[in-house]
Amino acid sequence: MPFVRIDIGQGPSEKELAVISRTIHQAMVDTIDVPEDDYFQVITRHGAGELLYDRSYLNVERSDRQMFIQITLKQGRTLAKKKALYAAIAEGLQQTAGIRPQDVMIILTENTAENWSFGNGFAQMVP
DSSP states (O other), rough: OOOOEEEEEEEHHHHHHHHHHHHHHHHHHHHHHHOOTOOOOOOOEOOOOOOOOOTTTTOOOOOOOOEEEEEESSSSSHHHHHHHHHHHHHHHHHHHHHOOOOGGGEEEEEEEEGOOOTTTOOOOOOO
């Protein structure tokens, strides 16, 4: 049940954004057992000066194509699955969208099932 926010510069076209979106989703399906139809994302484009970051924090050399991916999901994935997810997203975006792995920052935020309502004012994941 992940919810994904993607913050990116103005560069990519709508077609490229769709590729980025599907690549991230497929990585979650392949590595952390997300169902194919559990697809909820928000993409926000930012203008010059709206994405602020250190260009070399932790010895990662970032470019003007830096993007931020925030994934909120139910807790319970192992460290190995999380690492596999990070790698799959970075490698996938490089292959499908030409985005350097150094320009992909991923933040996972975990919570519990009672913190989700998928509509109708109900907490569908809890009794």
